[in-house]
Amino acid sequence: MLRSQAPSIQCTDVTLSYRRHPAVHHLSGVFAPGSFTALVGPNGAGKSTLLKGMVGLIKPDSGRIQIQGAGRNEIAYLPQQSALDRSFPMRVIDLAAMGLWRKTGPFRRIGKAELAEVEAAIAAVGLSGFEDRNVGTLSGGQFQRVLFARLLLQNARLILLDEPFTAIDDRTTEELLALICRWHQEGRTVIAVLHDFDVVRENIPETLLIAREPVAWGATSAVLTDANLARARRLQEAFDDDAELCERPAA
16 A cells, blocks of 8 residues: 555644533644554543544534545544443454455355455464454453454554553553554554553654643654653643633634
């Protein structure tokens, strides 16, 4: 996949909220085609909300999020594990196979060729032999591997990841990070909410630091400075969770 063919995301004065209380304030900027961006900031800074806005789960209160070069069915979105219900009885192979829905439809029985694709994806994330296991019996790291197998099968051009390494072991983190870096090398556009600044500094070229409002956006080395991180903490600590939306007057 060529980077020139990868999607871009244009944010124009975007404000997102929950129940009219602001979560992301007046964000403007571009995630360039084929870029790999870490989305970082204090807890409650609006990182997950921004991803939900991009995928269409939350509508902006003001401003626009424009995705160019990819339709909604060409976006792969991985929510936080805590947002997923693992109690539903489902086998590993069935959950992974959901990644083929764009290709096969949700109700069509998969054939031998598709089954081979699913088994290959499960093997690629190190879970061969787990195909018939119920997902509720898996560890956090194993469950995350299944979700990455599903992402592999989606073969999406735009990949949005919300805390993909939370509550998993170091080996799983290392192997899944390698997979994400491979997606970027293939020219896909990748945005990941992350908390480990060492992982970000060592692996991810661009970073957006937010604390309800954008603090810094650009090359990771220029964004993750002591001064920027201290400003993000001050902004988040000073924010009033009961504040109402502020709307800029029309020009």
